[in-house]
Amino acid sequence: MQMTQALSAGPHQLTPADQALVDGVLAGRRRALAKAITLIESTRCDHQERAQELLAALLPYTGKAIRIGISGVPGAGKSTFIEALGNYLIDHGHRLAVLAVDPSSSISGGSILGDKTRMETLCQREEAFIRPSPSAGSLGGVAEKTREAMLLCEAAGFDVIIVETVGVGQSETTVAGMVDLFVLLQLPNAGDDLQAIKKGIVEIADLVVINKADIDPQAAQVTRAQWNQALHLLRHASPNWSPPVLSLSALKKEGLAEFWAQVQNYREALTPTGEFEARRRHQAVDWMWQLIHLGLNQYFRRHPAVREALPGLIQAVEAGRVTPAAAAYGLLKFLNPES
DSSP, X not given: OHHHHHHHTOOOOOOHHHHHHHHHHHTTOHHHHHHHHHHHHOOOHHHHHHHHHHHXXXXXXXXXXXXXXXXXXXXXXXXXXXXXXXXXXXXXXXXXXXXXXXXXXXXXXXXXXOHHHHOHHHHTOXXXXXXEEEOTTOGGGSOTTHHHHHHHHHHTTOSEEEEEOSOOOTTGGGGGGTOSEEEEEEOTTOGGGGGGSOHHHHHHOSEEEEOOTTTOHHHHHHHHHHHHHHHHTSOOSOTTOOOOEEEOBTTTTBSHHHHHHHHHHHHXXXXXXXXXXXXXXXXXXXXXXXXXXXXXXXXXXXXXXXXXXXXXXXXXXXXXXXXXXXXXXXXXXXXXXXX
């Protein structure tokens, strides 16, 4: 109880520099927002402490945006679709933030971060904010700090948040645990590939979009029918929503109004029953547990006894003298010697 009261009592006194950052974010200044996201992405301990104080100060101003996750096979036109949709939304009075995650190299650790260059016209809009971030090995196709970045964007007054993931994969479903609406982008002639798509991805899709329908309208129609049939056979997370399948052309800016209408229909269908807010509450608790697991992992690796014993155990496991399980249990005992 005491800890709950202490944590909910609000942030400590912010430094003048951090207070200026908070004020800049609340004023919707993109430079301040970019600096705030850089701060929360930092791995330095002092930066992480400042980041948590910053988030605590901005938390009361979050939660008003619609959060949309967009995933899809390579070549499905995610960036083109987001740019066309973003321009459409801005033209209709919205402010849009795009958190685009690029895959990090498993060899060099670097990322191209090319999404901004692929959204050239959207970058020039004052009402848009595009932030490319490296996945840095994080599972789920999203960067580790994407959730916090969403909160910052909401505090800055952006009412539509789009998270573009690195592509479709087995762990890609993580993005659905942080957004209100999960969109799966597909291509015409992709109907025959339905068996190859992970069932988990299909089950959590709230909306399926067949992009590039202008290339082969007949194939797009066939693919749309196949997806409708496949979705009909699955049991979906919400009893109040049956995922629709749309076909559109982002390049020709056709079908965007229908897509946005379905997003609004989704929110209107889930809000009266309380499901929309319940989903966010569950996501917040899941987020807490993920941060606990991450923190425990970091604490384990920094433990002096673990750091001393780890190199020798790695060599023993590689040489086959010790099983991986025995090595793991041996290391974990350093955290609780009495076990």
